[in-house]
Amino acid sequence: KKLRVALMGLGSYANRVADAMKDSKYAKVSGVISGTPSKIADWKKRFDIPDKNCYNYGNFDAIKDNDEIDAVYIITPNALHHGQCLRVAAAGKHVICEKPMAINAKEGQEMVEACDKAGVELLIGYRMRFEANTLEIVKMREAGEFGEIKFFQGLSGFKIGDPNQWRLDPKLAGGGAMMDIGIYAINGTRYMVGEEPIWVTAQEVKTDPIKFKEGVDETITFQLGFESGVVASCLSTYSMNYLDKFFLNGTKGFAELKPATGYGPIRSETHKGRLDLPHITHQTKQMDEMAKIILEGKKPTIPVDGKDGLKDLKIIDAIYQSVKQGSKVMLDL
Ligand code: NAD
Missing domain, CATH: 3.30.360.10 (Dihydrodipicolinate Reductase; domain 2)
Incomplete structure (x- = not known):
């Protein structure tokens, strides 16, 4: 079984992560969250994503009811991570979030607490x-x-x-x-x-x-x-x-x-x-390891x-x- 990941924010790093995930044994791109319809159309084709796994920033809370998505990988500008993480956690999905996880420790603490409360993992993209x-x-x-x-x-x-x-x-x-x-x-x-x-x-x-x-x-x-x-x-x-x-x-x-x-x-x-x-592509290795942490529900041996x-x-x-x-x-x- 592969971890089914929805990528949020389809910018330059998300493209790198998604391409690297093609070689991942344990994780795959299964959904997208984006404010740009033309990007969604392109990603749907590239990764064979069905319509029902595509969201925008207004409606992505509905991912709660999508049993084809296990985790959301937040790859948006830094200041947006906090609010987006709280919404993903509230939707009951695991969170992978790019560095910096937030823009100050207060926000970071709130993210840790929200994910703990929701019973979901919070992992940071320290490749x-x-x-x-x-x-x-x-x-x-x-x-x-x-x-x-x-x-x-x-x-x-x-x-x-x-x-x-x-x-x-x-x-x-x-x-x-x-x-x-x-x-x-x-x-x-x-x-x-x-x-x-x-x-x-x-x-x-x-x-x-x-x-x-x-x-x-x-x-x-x-x-x-x-x-x-x-x-x-x-x-x-x-x-x-x-x-x-x-x-x-x-x-x-x-x-x-x-x-x-x-x-x-x-x-x-x-x-x-x-x-x-x-050399192994960092993002492939990271996604393999993070998928194992989430799928096997074990405490990460490397703190990420x-x-x-x-x-x-x-x-x-x-x-x-x-x-x-x-x-x-x-x-x-
Ligand atoms: P980017 O500008 O290429 O992509 C950001 C994406 O967020 C774009 O698709 C943009 O449309 C979207 N977005 C959503 N809401 C937005 C808003 N209100 N304003 C502006 N853009 C908005 O940036 P990037 O280089 O992909 O960086 C994204 C995140 O990834 C950052 O947190 C960055 O630190 C992190 N990053 C990590 C690595 C790494 O090696 N781990 C490398 C690059 C970037």
Whole structure:
């Protein structure tokens, strides 16, 4: 049996996910939710979707009565995730939601509670958590191969183009580079170090206040501190290219992922040599793993659930607060 998924928001990433799902053993595109009739017509043909599995943003609550859909994958602009997730949960369908799961921790918490209450899964699209090189390095760290971890560096950014896109509209994006790409360095810090941070400091630089309006961060450097003494130093930006690198350093060795989070292939090196494990399309692997979590009703062994996504939002809230107040903010994850 395959997990029957309806995709909500048929933009560029939804297309990538849907194409990757063609190779999934456990998940398939079974429905769509879109505000654009021409896109629905196109997807119906591409994925052989019946009329009764097609919805728009006004009527998708009726998915409640559709026994051909198990889960809804929300792939819309960030600020819409919260309200859409609450509606999907109320319809009794499992939720897979793109990162960032919401635009602040309060919203994220409400999503976790709504899905718990409805008895449905809430999983966040952290595709790197299933990537082979990443998993191997996490395994090596757990086996003590890097010794005591001392330092992590996470660099995440790209130069953003079109000034009119939703990513640069604070109402739809809920922030700037941090929400979109900096979140990879945050999530990466947590899985590479293998510990939750206890404090954050952050500094913002804005060189183009016209393109990056109030509420849209262009570049933020931030540091995360850990109980063990590990320090992470990270960069999130919308104004530089060639920034996709994770570096972990311990008393016995190091690991580097470069690129660390691109669509692949991921390149990896440790003090023992290169790993460069074979590339599998991230979204195919993610959907296989998420379908198994939902279909088998088992607790995810890799944390990609709403409670884990919420931790990233608490860190983002704290980063923005630290920028504002100019000092260290303590975290309680
Ligand atoms: P996109 O602009 O290509 O697609 C967004 C879709 O949402 C469009 O089809 C648009 O029509 C629809 N939409 C619905 N209501 C809208 C509204 N009120 N305003 C604007 N658009 C509306 O964006 P995308 O790149 O596909 O990103 C969508 C989500 O996926 C974001 O949350 C993003 O962070 C996430 N994403 C994740 C990854 C990943 O690797 N995990 C990669 C890209 C994007």
